[in-house]
Amino acid sequence: MQTLPRFLLTFVLLLPLAASAQTPIARPAQSGGCPTESIAFHACAVAKARTFTPPRTADGKPDFQGYWRSRNNGIAYDVEPGEGSFAVPPTGGEIIDPPDKKIPYQPWALAKRNELRTKSFEDPQGHCAPSGAPRKNNTLFGWRLMQPRGFVVFLYESMHDYRIIPTDGRPHLPASIKLWHGDPVGHWEGNTLVVDYRNLNGKHWFDMSGNFQTENIHVVERYTMFDPDTILFEATIEDATMYTRPWTLAFSLERNKEVGYYQLEYACHEGERDLQHFTGDTGRGQSQQFKTEEQK
Amino acid sequence: MKLPMVGVTIAVLLSIAMALVSAQGAGPRRYVAPRTPDGHPDLQGVWQVRNTAHWDLQHHAGSYKTPAGLGVVVDPADGTIPYQPAALAKKNENFKTRETDDPYEKCYLAGVPRTMYLPLPFQIFQTSTEVAIVSEYVHTWRWIPLTPLPRYPGYESWMGDPRGRWDGDTLVVETVGFNDQTWLDHAGNFHSDALKVTERFTRTAEDVITYEATMEDPKVFTRPWTIRMPIYRHRDLDRILENECYLYAEEVGKPIRGQHPEP
Numbered sequence: 334m335q336t337l338p339r340f341l342l343t344f345v346l347l348l349p350l351a352a353s354a355q356t357p358i359a360r361p362a363q364s365g366g367c368p369t370e371s372i373a374f375h376a377c378a379v380a381k382a383r384t385f386t387p388p389r390t391a392d393g394k395p396d397f398q399g400y401w402r403s404r405n406n407g408i409a410y411d412v413e414p415g416e417g418s419f420a421v422p423p424t425g426g427e428i429i430d431p432p433d434k435k436i437p438y439q440p441w442a443l444a445k446r447n448e449l450r451t452k453s454f455e456d457p458q459g460h461c462a463p464s465g466a467p468r469k470n471n472t473l474f475g476w477r478l479m480q481p482r483g484f485v486v487f488l489y490e491s492m493h494d495y496r497i498i499p500t501d502g503r504p505h506l507p508a509s510i511k512l513w514h515g516d517p518v519g520h521w522e523g524n525t526l527v528v529d530y531r532n533l534n535g536k537h538w539f540d541m542s543g544n545f546q547t548e549n550i551h552v553v554e555r556y557t558m559f560d561p562d563t564i565l566f567e568a569t570i571e572d573a574t575m576y577t578r579p580w581t582l583a584f585s586l587e588r589n590k591e592v593g594y595y596q597l598e599y600a601c602h603e604g605e606r607d608l609q610h611f612t613g614d615t616g617r618g619q620s621q622q623f624k625t626e627e628q629k
Numbered sequence: 630m631k632l633p634m635v636g637v638t639i640a641v642l643l644s645i646a647m648a649l650v651s652a653q654g655a656g657p658r659r660y661v662a663p664r665t666p667d668g669h670p671d672l673q674g675v676w677q678v679r680n681t682a683h684w685d686l687q688h689h690a691g692s693y694k695t696p697a698g699l700g701v702v703v704d705p706a707d708g709t710i711p712y713q714p715a716a717l718a719k720k721n722e723n724f725k726t727r728e729t730d731d732p733y734e735k736c737y738l739a740g741v742p743r744t745m746y747l748p749l750p751f752q753i754f755q756t757s758t759e760v761a762i763v764s765e766y767v768h769t770w771r772w773i774p775l776t777p778l779p780r781y782p783g784y785e786s787w788m789g790d791p792r793g794r795w796d797g798d799t800l801v802v803e804t805v806g807f808n809d810q811t812w813l814d815h816a817g818n819f820h821s822d823a824l825k826v827t828e829r830f831t832r833t834a835e836d837v838i839t840y841e842a843t844m845e846d847p848k849v850f851t852r853p854w855t856i857r858m859p860i861y862r863h864r865d866l867d868r869i870l871e872n873e874c875y876l877y878a879e880e881v882g883k884p885i886r887g888q889h890p891e892p
Contacts, residue, residue: 481754488770495770598786602875603737
C-alpha cells in the first residue's frame, strides 16, 4: 500500500533535479536593473545611486532595514574568476580593481595562496569560525539588518554570526587586540554607509579558495542603496605586507521580500561530526592553522 | 537687597525639605527609565550579571572551580527547582559528570535563559519593531520580533524561537522551539524540548535591569518556577568583544569533537 505513494513522492522530488541536470542553473543577468558582471555592475550602480533617494529612518539616515542576501557570482567559492575545481564551481569573480580581477599578490603571498588552495580543510569557515570582513557578506545565506539609533547591526543566518557597527565615529580598539570579528567603526557619507575594519586577526580567508589574510589587513566597506531593493556593496582591501597595491571588489545585495520570512538557527559547531578530518586524527588532512606548536 | 535674597533661599530650602518629606511619605521614588524615540524604556547598552547563576541556580556552597552563591529561584519560595522524581535523578547524574557533559564545556550554544547569566557581557539593541540581544559567547544573537509573526511549526533549536511584547515598562519575551540539549547551569539543571521560557526585562535603575524568567516544562517539572536577578550595565565597555570558545580549544590543541557516526 505504501509503495506507490512513496514511488510517486520520489519521482516528484527528483523532477527538479532531472530538469536542472539538463539546463544550466539560470542566473538572471540583472540585479537592481544592472548587469551582474562586476565592473559593469559597479559602473551602473554608481550611476543609478546618483539619482536615487533612499527611504529614511526616523533619525534621517538611509533606511537599509530588512532581510538581505548577496548576489555574488560565486564569490563564496572564489573572489577571482575561475574555471572551478573540486567542490568549487566556475566563478565570475567580483574584483573591479585591478581590472584583470586578480588579487595583486606579492610573489610570496601568491605562492602561499596557491598552496592553501589545495587545502580547503584549512578554511577557517570549515571550523565554524566567524567569517570576518568582507567575507560575511559573501555567504550563500542572508541576514537581518537593524538600525537602532547610532548603530547598524547585521544578524547573519550563517553561523548565527553578527556585526555591530557603531556609526558615531568612535576610535578603534588598540592595535594590540586582534579579533575574529575585527573592530568595525562606521560613519555615513551622504547616502553611503562606510565601515572601517581594523583589528582583524588575519586568520580569515576571503573565500573557499585559499585567498588568505594577515593581521595587517585593513578593510573599508561601502554600502549604497541604488534601488528600493538593491544595495551596491564595495570593499577595498589594503595590506602592504602581502599585496602590491590595494584592491576592490563589488557586488549586489538584494532584499528578501518573502512574506513571513525569518531566520532559523544555523548552529555550526554543535553539529560538528568531522573535526578529526580537519585536525589530522585520521591522517586524511593535516590542518597547520589549528595545530599546536609541538604538533607542527 | 540682601533681605529678599535670604527670603528666596529660605523658600527654596523649605520647598526642597517638603519635597523630601512627601517623597518619603510615598515610599521609594519609582525609577523612570530613559526612553527610545517610540516611548518605550531604553534597554540598550552592554550588560552582564554579577552572580553565580551560571554555575548553579540554587543555593550552593563553593566547590572546585565553582564560586559559592545564593540561589536565584524566587518561586517556589524555598528556592528549590520543582523536579519530577525521574527528572531529579537525571539532574543528580548530570551533576556528577558536569565537567565533561555540561554543554558549555563543549562550547555549545548556551540556550535560554542561561545565555542571559553567563559570566560574559551581551549588548541589547532596540527599534520600534524588534529587539536583538547579542552575546560575546560564541557570537550568538537572539532576534526578538515585537510584531506578530507566525512561528514555523515543529521548530527545534538551541536558542529557541522568541516573540516579544511590551507589558507597560517591561519587555516580555516568550520563547519555545527548544531542543533538549542545553542545560540551565553547570550543576546539571536541565529541561526537555517541551520547555517554554517567559522572560521579563525591567530597567529598575540607571545601571540595572531586573531580569525574571519563568520555566514551564511538563516533561521535567511539577509546576512552573521562576528565577530573578539584577543584570548590571557596563559603564566601562562601549562595545562587546568576542569569545570564540571552540576556536580557542583548537588553538591550544584540544579540538572539541562531536560523535562521529559509526560506519
